Amino acid sequence: MSNELKTSSWQLVRQIAVGIAGGVVILLGGIMLVTPGPGLVMIAVGLAILGTEFVWARQLRKRVKDYIRQKVDDARERKEEKKSKKTAQTRRRIERDTVNVS
Numbered sequence: 142m143s144n145e146l147k148t149s150s151w152q153l154v155r156q157i158a159v160g161i162a163g164g165v166v167i168l169l170g171g172i173m174l175v176t177p178g179p180g181l182v183m184i185a186v187g188l189a190i191l192g193t194e195f196v197w198a199r200q201l202r203k204r205v206k207d208y209i210r211q212k213v214d215d216a217r218e219r220k221e222e223k224k225s226k227k228t229a230q231t232r233r234r235i236e237r238d239t240v241n242v243s
Contacts, residue, residue: 156194163191163198181209 170183188205191198 159190159194163187166190 164187167184167187170180170185170187172178173180173183185202185205188198188202192202
């Protein structure tokens with residue numbers, strides 16, 4: 142058997158193994174979305190595993206990662222807005238109560 146054929150055979154075996162492993166991890170992550178467990182983390186890990194061999198998985202993982210970062214940033218902004226709104230309401234209440242006491 143030539144060296145080139147051995148190399149391509151092992152690459153194919155590796156791709157199949159990585160595909161199966163990554164697919165199983167993603168499947169477990171999908172199950173964990175509806176049962177207790179870190180579903181999103183498992184899906185990200187599965188995409189990372191698939192990304193070692195497949196370009197499409199790397200691209201999908203990057204898009205998912207960017208999407209999650211955007212959603213986290215949006216949630217932080219909403220939390221800060223809510224916190225500042227609550228602080229302003231408290232400040233107005235204190236000012237109102239201070240005026241009523243005087």
